[in-house]
Amino acid sequence: MPTVEKVTRTRAGLASELRFAVAKINRRLRSERDPHNELSMARLSVLAVLFREGDQTVGQLAEFERVKPPSMTRLVNALEEEGYVTRCAAADDGRQIIVSLAELGEETILADRRRRDAWLAQQLSALSAEERAILRQAAPILSKLGNC
Numbered sequence: 001m002p003t004v005e006k007v008t009r010t011r012a013g014l015a016s017e018l019r020f021a022v023a024k025i026n027r028r029l030r031s032e033r034d035p036h037n038e039l040s041m042a043r044l045s046v047l048a049v050l051f052r053e054g055d056q057t058v059g060q061l062a063e064f065e066r067v068k069p070p071s072m073t074r075l076v077n078a079l080e081e082e083g084y085v086t087r088c089a090a091a092d093d094g095r096q097i098i099v100s101l102a103e104l105g106e107e108t109i110l111a112d113r114r115r116r117d118a119w120l121a122q123q124l125s126a127l128s129a130e131e132r133a134i135l136r137q138a139a140p141i142l143s144k145l146g147n148c
Contacts, residue, residue: 032119034111046075051109052103
């Protein structure tokens with residue numbers, strides 16, 4: 001079996017290694033949810049988009065989440081019924097509906113992020129200063145890959 005170092009020398013090998021590592025971290029972070037948060041990952045993801053990007057139309061949310069608008073409409077309807085988001089007509093076009101994060105949605109996202117960030121910070125403290133420096137450089141690159 002080839003070593004990790006040999007596998008990551010090729011572009012395909014690096015892609016495979018990164019995919020595996022990112023998926024593993026993602027699974028672990030998903031398990032570090034706030035225990036009071038019972039939202040699905042899809043609903044939580046919509047709240048995260050609204051927190052990060054601000055008010056959005058259903059169409060914009062669907063684009064961010066790479067789902068069809070009818071699927072996003074169902075998610076937004078459920079989130080609104082549960083008090084996580086609000087909807088109102090756009091000021092410049094009353095036919096367009098703007099989705100906003102409600103107080104409960106913001107509290108939920110912040111509690112969830114605090115718990116996940118605390119877990120990740122604890123894991124980072126076990127790394128060497130050199131390893132953390134490498135991750136500081138890699139973070140914007142990984143973010144760039146995620147925005148493709």
